[in-house]
Amino acid sequence: MHAGVWNKSAEGAHEVRGRTLGIVGYGNIGTQLSVVAESLGMSVAFYNTSEKLALGNARRMGSLEELLEVSDVVTLHVDGRKGNAGLFGAEQFARMKPGALFLNLSRGFVIDTAALREAILSGHLGGASIDVFPQEPKRKGDPFESDLRGLPNVILTPHIGGSTEEAQEAIGTFVANKLRDYVTTGSTTLSVNLPNLALEQTTGVARIAHLHRNTPGVLAAVNNTLAQHGVNIEGQLLATRGELGYVVTDIGSPLPDGVTEALAAMDQTVRLRVLA
Structure with a gap:
């Protein structure tokens, strides 16, 4: 026309x-x-x-x-x-x-x-x-x-399904919120390179987020370490993805001295975070 x-x-x-x-x-x-x-x-x-x-x-x-x-x-x-x-x-x-x-x-x-x-x-x-x-x-x-x-x-079409101005703005907000959730709660929902865990705010006194190499016995080792230091577990979630595992533990009391050092010293540990 x-x-x-x-x-x-x-x-x-x-x-x-x-x-x-x-x-x-x-x-x-x-x-x-x-x-x-x-x-x-x-x-x-x-x-x-x-x-x-x-x-x-x-x-x-x-x-x-x-x-x-x-x-x-x-x-x-x-x-x-x-x-x-x-x-x-x-x-x-x-x-x-x-x-x-x-x-x-x-x-x-x-x-x-x-x-x-x-x-x-x-x-x-x-x-x-x-x-x-x-x-x-x-x-x-x-x-x-x-x-x-x-x-x-x-x-x-050249991969433009999410290329409108509105979509790009929404993606920026979405990614920022996901980073905020990871920092504040340890949640990794929809992460492309970490095991996915959907987490709410902790109900305990502290939350331990343990990223590790995915080998047998890690969860048992984490729990044994906590038990040896008299730490009571209120809730726990574990997810694995390929070579990585991610276990998040809520505890009902302040962390005793030596717990974080013991967990960080595990051979499988990649990164350890404690969220108060």
Whole structure:
């Protein structure tokens, strides 16, 4: 239209109303999308590896394969854990309905882009929209290479899903609050490099946060050290992630002399913090 061309055609255009949206990953984003899709008249099916309550009329599918077979549009909203690498490949694309649409706005390494290219070129899929890629340029203006360039009915965007001014402001506030929570409570929820523990304010006199190398017997050693110094434990949480472990202990009395020194001297200790 800007070029002065009146190319009026509805060929290949369809309404979303009455179609089925399949959401893979029913977390914060997936559930919000579920509500929006229903408001547009879509039926929603979802698949999530952990138990999730459905919102509205969304239907939980028992397997990923079941979801792919009933969905007109499939959208991925899984997290970045290593186990999701290669989640979607040739087998999954082949199970999708002929003419279905595919969207990935989660992580680039989740899909096999070569398999997606083949599914588009063969005509099995009707189109795709991709915002994230296995290899992405580091800076604005750098060249972008992908198997998906130049394909028909494929929208490629440069990882801009969270790039609005409002989103960037919200991210800054979110990160600052997470750092505050770690400093004040020891909470590491949503950390990308530490075991995740969701912690409230301590109910005891002090809280001991012990980051350590993930080897057998650390928790027993921590508790034995506390017991030897007559320290009573009011609450305790432990999480591990790869080579690291993180145990947080609330105690009901002031720390006796020598406790922190003994814990810090453990071979497995990476960092020890005491929050009063």
